[in-house]
Amino acid sequence: MTEPGATEEEQRPRRELRATALRALRATPGFLGRWLLRIVLPLAGAAAVLHAFPYHATVQDVPFEVEGSLFSRPGLNADTTLGSWEFPHLTGLPVGVTITPQDVDLLKLTKAAGSDRAAFVQALQADFTDLVPKIALWLAAEVLIGVLLGLAVAAAVNMSIRYLRGAPKRAHELRIRVIQLGSALGVVVLVGVFGWATYNPNWVQQSRLTGTLAAAQLFPGQLSQYYEQNNKAFDVLGSVLGIQAALQQQIDAEAPSTALRIMFISDMHLAANYPLVQVYARSYDVDLIVNTGDESLFGTGIELTPGYLDAMRAVAAETPMLWLAGNHDSPAVEQTMRTIPGVTVLGSKTQNADGYDVRAGYVDAFGLTIAGLPDPRVYGGPGAYGADDSKVTDPLERDAVDAALADVVGDPEASASSSSSSAPPDGTADSPSDLFFDIFAAHEPVQADELRDQLPDRIRQTNVGHVHKQNDPGDLQSDGRIDLVEGSTGAGGLNDIVRGDTRPPIAFSIESVAPDCQFTRVVRFAIASSTPTSASAAEATTPQAFGDDVTASTIYFTPQDIDDNRTCSADLGISAEHPL
Structure with a gap:
């Protein structure tokens, strides 16, 4: 399209600008597709490697499998046949670590935990803590290998498409791939720094129990009868629950007493x-x-x-x-x-x-x-x-x-001038406008x-x-x-x-109040049942009456x-x- 009265010299820059815009518009889908491959495939590669090659360890004669995950289960999770213990707020990254016992000799575990449960739990914690650096290095290496594999696949797909289209070979192809690799590694490093910066030192203060581990919190007095009627394995159940309870007591020991x-x-x-x-x-x-x-x-x-x-x-x-x-x-x-x-x-x-x-x-x-x-x-x-x-x-x-x-x-x-003050300890106040409400x-x-x-x-x-x-x-x-x-x-x-x-x-929920009236924690229950x-x-005071699909979440307050x-x-x- 020409403008009336404009010379050829005046129209040329406008035509070139329009042509450049059209070329950029046509190239946008391919550009976005290439970068989508460079992002999605490395993430998929890291997730696949983390899933395919878990870390195996034995702690106190208990074999464990430690598997990393992306997006699916963030935080630290411990899975057992009796339910899960989850700590979801470890970092700001959608990265998770799941610890699962494998082929456990339950009778041997029952005997070991039953003789001196406190000592067994302390040894279990100490041995697993010693393994944490090795586990972290293993998982980090898996992420890196998965990212590299994903980048290699993305490069192969890109080169294959160029070949099928008959596109000429790019000059400095190797240098371009090295730059892309360096950029990817830089992103991995930045993600690691973000994870370190967003690490939550109080991650242990928010936990979630599911399955029988949660049901045990709900019906501690009735579980014995329930499991004796169902599978005759209460001794084993008691040992596993006892281990979890001992670990929970160590967490609770840092909290104030409950009034x-x-x-x-x-x-x-x-x-x-x-x-x-x-x-x-x-x-x-x-x-x-x-x-x-x-x-x-x-x-x-x-x-x-x-x-x-x-x-x-x-x-x-x-x-x-x-x-x-x-x-x-x-x-x-x-x-x-x-x-x-x-x-x-x-x-x-x-x-x-x-x-x-x-x-x-x-x-x-x-x-x-x-x-x-x-x-x-x-x-x-x-x-x-x-x-x-x-x-x-x-x-x-x-x-x-x-x-x-x-x-x-x-x-x-x-x-506003007195907003930070509270009512006297006995709850009285000179007038309604002086009242401070602990719960409204x-x-x-x-x-x-x-x-x-x-x-x-x-x-x-x-x-x-x-x-x-x-x-x-x-x-x-x-x-x-x-x-x-x-x-x-x-x-x-x-x-x-x-x-x-x-x-x-x-x-429903239960909240703990300390002797100084601080609200210290809340345990929240959810029972998915009829x-x-x-x-x-008399007919509704057993776990069977409500089901054992229970979730118990514990949150500590500042x-x-x-x-x-x-x-x-x-x-x-x-x-x-x-x-x-």
Whole structure:
């Protein structure tokens, strides 16, 4: 295309520019394809070599196989026939190491571990630690060999394509390949430096147990009977679990002592799971249960059957419970909960002409100030109060939080000047605007977000449910603040039937509190199983009743900013509920 009035000399640069752009455009797919091969094939080669040639070692007469991986299982993982022990946060790289015992003589292991388990575990740790440099060198060499093989294949593919197309041989082909090899090796070195820079020295503080190893954490008192009935191998099981427990004790030894334990449950939805809660509370000496609501399905008090309430009474008779109303709980459900001995209802939900009003409340529990705010919605309620669209319900939730905290927020400038202080050790305060909350429970995550916005630096931990899924370990703590989203302890109610959702696991957590009131760690359980149909504790207190597909994740917290003179103890008791 020529421009009117332009000379040939003036048009030539424009034509050359257009021609160059067209050549670059045509060459782009080939360029991208070549570099895709140079990236994908080396990674695939490294992954293949790591998988094909694991490191073999014998530690305390136990043969191990150590296999590296890319992308599939990051972190450090120990696999056994009884489950896995996983430490996912080793570095920022998607690189993993899996240790698997091979052809273990279980009777020999049982004898070795049974005679002096502590000494056996110490020797096992020491011998394996001595092998770590050799294992690391082996895996690094495998990665390098895999990358080189991948580059060689990429070069061969590229040269073959050029040959089939009849392209002329490039000058300085060898120099080009050497430059590419050097670039690849440089990338490998940079990746190694990134892995070193992102190494997490506290990787041992986040772990995850699966299978029988996790089930042992859940039902320590019942496993003997269970496995004697199933495979007569309890001695062997006990030895393997004992080894894992001894290693876990060494990790726990660095943590502060525990003054009390708090169990978090949510979204029971009439499931017959209170016997499970009772077994768990007994097994772990739980001192307090915090329940963030959705007890019913359709919001009516008549749904809480005598058998269901009996199971709840059995739990609350042994372990006190703090409860607040969820979006499936009407004022009638709340009133029923107030009649159960051992249950303290936080806040209140009352009906008005347009919908529902909610009030927040708090208690002094074992040295902690724990507050709760119900959900303003009710299943089948009018307008926004019965809606499911978050665009409609989120503003309603936030407005309810703002109204409930009107007397607590106080003067923003005054609040900011004293935001780092906490309430006195006994939980008292001169006025609501002086209160510092160790735990502020609500039902929905949007409520927790608004609580954080309204009370910056005055809430140490929020606790919610509603979404039927536990939040990720990486989202639990940020800048010392803890936000716990609990899954459905009732396994989701009727969502799998009504909405076609996949049935979530039965989920609950236990948090350890130190004598100085620091929250030190949380263990989170998830049981992928069907719910028992009976609310009878006699029929639902064994692992068989709930299945043994259990995951137990342990996360340690960094210290939070609280007063130095705090004291927490199960002997301090629980006060009556105070309105906010």
